Amino acid sequence: MKLRPAIALLAACGEPHLVPEDPDGWYDAGATLDVAEALAFTDVPYTFTGPSDIGALPEPAPFEVLFEPAPLPECPDWTTSSELPREITGIATIFPRLYYKTDGCDGDEEKYYGSFFVQDATGGVFVLGDSKVAHFDAGDRISITVRGMANRYDLPMVVSHDVTLIERGPEAIYYEIPETALGLDDIAKVRRVEGVVATTKDTFGAFQVESDDGTRFDVSLDVDLNRRGIDYPVGTRLIVTGPVLYSFDAFSIVVMQIGQVEVLSSGE
Numbered sequence: 001m002k003l004r005p006a007i008a009l010l011a012a013c014g015e016p017h018l019v020p021e022d023p024d025g026w027y028d029a030g031a032t033l034d035v036a037e038a039l040a041f042t043d044v045p046y047t048f049t050g051p052s053d054i055g056a057l058p059e060p061a062p063f064e065v066l067f068e069p070a071p072l073p074e075c076p077d078w079t080t081s082s083e084l085p086r087e088i089t090g091i092a093t094i095f096p097r098l099y100y101k102t103d104g105c106d107g108d109e110e111k112y113y114g115s116f117f118v119q120d121a122t123g124g125v126f127v128l129g130d131s132k133v134a135h136f137d138a139g140d141r142i143s144i145t146v147r148g149m150a151n152r153y154d155l156p157m158v159v160s161h162d163v164t165l166i167e168r169g170p171e172a173i174y175y176e177i178p179e180t181a182l183g184l185d186d187i188a189k190v191r192r193v194e195g196v197v198a199t200t201k202d203t204f205g206a207f208q209v210e211s212d213d214g215t216r217f218d219v220s221l222d223v224d225l226n227r228r229g230i231d232y233p234v235g236t237r238l239i240v241t242g243p244v245l246y247s248f249d250a251f252s253i254v255v256m257q258i259g260q261v262e263v264l265s266s267g268e
Contacts, residue, residue: 050089055122139170235267
């Protein structure tokens with residue numbers, strides 16, 4: 001007589017029946033939080049420079065490119081300068097991720113994905129960078145060997161450099177409030193404007209802010225912020241702080257991090 005199946009059945013019937021726990025109590029609705037970024041700003045001017053002043057970097061003529069004395073490719077607008085190389089030290093005033101496209105040798109197109117601005121007590125300068133890996137952050141103090149300078153459509157820029165020292169911050173980024181519309185003297189310097197968003201953001205992340213006296217200022221969101229859908233509707237009152245880039249006949253305050261924008265009141 002075979003009893004094993006019956007014994008197994010009885011044993012199974014003797015096990016307790018487990019009721020799954022209701023998971024509804026495990027979660028809550030959560031809370032909406034603003035992203036906080038370690039950005040600090042100040043209206044107290046810098047008092048330091050490096051071995052060379054940023055404001056004293058050589059100024060190439062329009063569309064001229066200057067390099068330190070060395071063998072160069074045969075490019076008609078490239079030449080050497082005894083004023084290079086130069087050692088400068090300053091505060092990085094944006095996260096080094098700015099996309100910029102310009103002409104290279106013989107008009108060939110060059111794309112840079114890690115450009116940034118650096119500023120000391122004497123001024124600021126735009127620096128082309130081709131690395132998508134950020135080795136420092138806005139507010140860090142960095143030292144640079146400038147090996148090449150160029151001028152593209154009245155925009156002076158460092159086209160060849162080595163970062164030689166990074167001092168972690170963040171240090172407060174110095175800004176000034178412009179009294180008039182932005183111009184050539186504002187290039188590569190940090191400006192702060194307050195006003196109401198006057199235009200809808202375009203495909204490239206550009207919009208305008210109108211101050212209380214009617215002056216309009218161009219603002220340009222970084223491509224990654226634009227891709228994330230960061231937007232400020234018309235009518236929103238903002239304070240925007242960032243370095244000025246001159247491109248396509250526009251003087252734009254560059255915004256790489258949402259910590260550069262303070263929303264004072266909502267718009268539409």
